[in-house]
Amino acid sequence: MHNSDAVFLEDLCPKFRFRQWRKSIHRFTGKSCIYCGKPSESIDHVLPRSQGGLSTTENCVPACLSCNGDKSDENALYWYRKQKFYDPRRAMAIRAWLEGDLRLAIRLLQWANPNFKVSYQNFEKDESKYKAA
Numbered sequence: 826m827h828n829s830d831a832v833f834l835e836d837l838c839p840k841f842r843f844r845q846w847r848k849s850i851h852r853f854t855g856k857s858c859i860y861c862g863k864p865s866e867s868i869d870h871v872l873p874r875s876q877g878g879l880s881t882t883e884n885c886v887p888a889c890l891s892c893n894g895d896k897s898d899e900n901a902l903y904w905y906r907k908q909k910f911y912d913p914r915r916a917m918a919i920r921a922w923l924e925g926d927l928r929l930a931i932r933l934l935q936w937a938n939p940n941f942k943v944s945y946q947n948f949e950k951d952e953s954k955y956k957a958a
């Protein structure tokens with residue numbers, strides 16, 4: 826992350842809230858990269874900040890450092906299509922995420938990666954509590 830980015834983000838919201846928000850983004854995918862499924866070590870702006878992309882949940886996805894760095898300022902879906910690990914289900918998940926439909930995105934990621942169950946349950950926690958009651 827560049828120093829100028831950090832200043833920009835801290836201007837938007839207090840540091841603590843930003844940290845919580847980052848954590849929640851990683852939790853949605855069970856701390857795995859939305860592109861390749863490796864551990865997510867960073868948050869990637871789908872529409873790069875240089876192109877007016879905002880630091881909102883819809884525009885920010887968990888990504889490993891390798892994908893985040895390799896993608897750079899390219900369009901995420903266009904870049905993703907060229908990757909060896911391209912999976913159409915993940916591409917659909919990214920699209921759903923961009924549209925703010927995290928539930929659908931998570932369902933598609935789960936389909937792409939069966940090891941995904943745990944984080945999906947976390948996401949559904951409130952609903953299952955309600956059902957159990």
Ligand SMILES: [Zn+2]
Pocket residue numbers: 858859860861862863888889890891892893
């Ligand atoms: Zn990755």
